[in-house]
Amino acid sequence: MDNYDVIVIGGGNAALCAAIAARERGATVLVIERGTRERRGGSSAFTGGAFRVAYEGVADLRRLIPDLSPAEIAASDFGSYTRGKFLDDVMELSQYRSDPDLSELVVGESLATLSWMRGHGVRFVPIYGRQAFKVEGKFKFWGGLTVEVSGGGLGLMEALYGKAEALGVEIFYGMRAIGLLHEGEAGWLVKCVKGAETKRHRGRSVVLATGGFHANLEWRAKYLGPNWDLAKVRGSRFNTGDGIRMAMDHGATAHGNWTGCHSVFYDLNAPQFGDIDLLNQQKNYFTLGIVVNANGERFIDEGEDFRNYTYSAMGAKVLQQPGAVAWQVFDQRTVDLLPEEYRVRHATRLSADTLEELADKMEGIRKERFLDTVKQFNGAVRTEVAFNPAVKDGRSTVGLPFPKSNWANPLDRPPFVAYAVTCGITCTYGGLKVNTSGQVMNEDDRPITGLYAAGELVGGLYYVKYAGGAGLTSGAVIGKIAGNHAAASRAA
Numbered sequence: 001m002d003n004y005d006v007i008v009i010g011g012g013n014a015a016l017c018a019a020i021a022a023r024e025r026g027a028t029v030l031v032i033e034r035g036t037r038e039r040r041g042g043s044s045a046f047t048g049g050a051f052r053v054a055y056e057g058v059a060d061l062r063r064l065i066p067d068l069s070p071a072e073i074a075a076s077d078f079g080s081y082t083r084g085k086f087l088d089d090v091m092e093l094s095q096y097r098s099d100p101d102l103s104e105l106v107v108g109e110s111l112a113t114l115s116w117m118r119g120h121g122v123r124f125v126p127i128y129g130r131q132a133f134k135v136e137g138k139f140k141f142w143g144g145l146t147v148e149v150s151g152g153g154l155g156l157m158e159a160l161y162g163k164a165e166a167l168g169v170e171i172f173y174g175m176r177a178i179g180l181l182h183e184g185e186a187g188w189l190v191k192c193v194k195g196a197e198t199k200r201h202r203g204r205s206v207v208l209a210t211g212g213f214h215a216n217l218e219w220r221a222k223y224l225g226p227n228w229d230l231a232k233v234r235g236s237r238f239n240t241g242d243g244i245r246m247a248m249d250h251g252a253t254a255h256g257n258w259t260g261c262h263s264v265f266y267d268l269n270a271p272q273f274g275d276i277d278l279l280n281q282q283k284n285y286f287t288l289g290i291v292v293n294a295n296g297e298r299f300i301d302e303g304e305d306f307r308n309y310t311y312s313a314m315g316a317k318v319l320q321q322p323g324a325v326a327w328q329v330f331d332q333r334t335v336d337l338l339p340e341e342y343r344v345r346h347a348t349r350l351s352a353d354t355l356e357e358l359a360d361k362m363e364g365i366r367k368e369r370f371l372d373t374v375k376q377f378n379g380a381v382r383t384e385v386a387f388n389p390a391v392k393d394g395r396s397t398v399g400l401p402f403p404k405s406n407w408a409n410p411l412d413r414p415p416f417v418a419y420a421v422t423c424g425i426t427c428t429y430g431g432l433k434v435n436t437s438g439q440v441m442n443e444d445d446r447p448i449t450g451l452y453a454a455g456e457l458v459g460g461l462y463y464v465k466y467a468g469g470a471g472l473t474s475g476a477v478i479g480k481i482a483g484n485h486a487a488a489s490r491a492a
Helices: 013-024 042-046 058-064 070-074 083-093 100-118 152-167 217-224 242-248 307-319 355-361 367-380 470-489
Strands: 002-009 029-032 124-126 132-135 138-141 147-149 170-172 176-182 188-194 197-208 261-267 290-293 326-330 349-352 416-428 439-441 447-453
Touching: 002 013, 002 188, 002 470, 013 029, 013 042, 013 152, 013 197, 013 470, 029 197, 042 152, 058 100, 083 100, 100 470, 147 152, 152 170, 176 242, 176 447, 197 242, 197 470, 217 416, 242 447, 261 307, 290 367, 307 416, 349 355, 355 367, 355 416, 447 470
Parallel strands: 002 029, 002 197, 029 170, 197 447
Antiparallel strands: 124 147, 132 138, 176 188, 188 197, 261 416, 290 326, 326 416, 349 416, 439 447
């Protein structure tokens, strides 16, 4: 049996930040990753690599992007995204249910944590391709999201694993932790399986970072409700709630929105589970067109807010529609503004020179109702208001059952394009309660000795909606803090 100061269970962004932070404090560290080396990184590897961070202006961004050139600065309106605005967004999107202590911690430590990550080889760049529109010759960033990791989620995990390995963190791949035993002052015994072999490892402290339960079909049906067993899994197939279950077996308290999740419009013909070789299955720029169901009817306000404030609730919306299917429809006014996720070869894309021909290709749709929906929509657009995709422009519709509050354009410039979508689940919101040191709390609201958690299995941060990029940031912030405290506790 091997003995370590800190054992980190999980292999995504939060886990690696915890492992690196603990190793920096001098701890011996083991990472137990359920995925193989080729499929490591959990759901973090499936992300676009966007991080939401509080910054006052370009000077703060240059801490993260030191190679930001004078020409790029001159050509960009980065604006600012203050701590107050970041915190307001988190609280408003959760309808003021988000844990205030954790939320303030994540917001307050966001810039310092990303700067720490940059010092460990994570390369940040501006999100020109997905979060900026060129307006009057200048790139305007919108929605409070400005930076991403070069190479996306895969680039993030490559950098973090490279640093962990360089520091001497030991990593076991293809190994699943299935049980914990608390041995008092000796720490924790972690029971693992790898194929038919059972192994045990002892750690003075354990950091759980195994993600939520989005890939556990039984738990989805049990906690999220009817039809959630039909959702496609956007990220890792290994996020089945193992860490949550093991902690609750030792008295950890459930926390957060157990009936809520992050779910998006997802390509109808995408694989049932996320495939790292087939990324960009999500379809998040519905704000630039309209969305209709099989009855040919709109069912959301596509322009309610910037897409990174509303996209995480769209999967639930489409799951409620007939057949759990919908179509996003665009014309030539906006199709060129669609990002890479709409241009990949495997996208379920339909195109036609007329709306009638497009409807004929939209299998199962009520054609006449669809054509009537578009006609009514086109006639309701306030065309006297200028279209500006970089701000909430107020170019809305009037008199429709579902308004479009911003970015409304008549669909009248052929050829027309439609993308067939369904529900893709990204992560679940319910999980464990932790304090601001990352310690897992028991049902008496006291910390469980030597047990920490970070990442998607932390409950209490997200309810109802989710601010894009907040997940990677909170995972990194709480992961780093948990790793630091887990390492410090080894000598206690």
